[in-house]
Amino acid sequence: MPVRPGRACQYGGCANITVGSFYCDEHKNISERSRLSSTERGYNRTWQKARLMFLRRNPLCVHCEEDGLLTPATEVDHIVPHKGDKELFWDSENNWQSLCKSCHSIKTNKEMDRHG
Secondary structure, eight states, X not given: OOOOOOEEOSSTTOOOEESSSSSOTTTHHHHHSOOOOTTTTTOXXXXXXXXXXXXXXXXXXXXXXXXXXXXXXXXXXXXXXXXXXXXXXXOHHHHEEEEOHHHHHHHHHHHHHHHO
């Protein structure tokens, strides 16, 4: 039976590799408590304002547009998951894209399959 490859620890900013778990040994106990709230992860009022401005400037889903569809975007996606890296989190020029709910869910699920 194939062995599942190691993956990056899901704890923000951790570069440790883990096999069979979302978190490395160093962060396993931390992960057992409940997940940080969205506000604690950076999705606060400042984010909500920036998100709204970004969607106003970029109102269509970029994935749907690539397929020739004009679908209103409802989500601002971090192209590269930031995992707590504030610089990557706020990099609207290079790391944000507008997506519809469906495309965002598909992308997120693919990332979870790949890393989780």
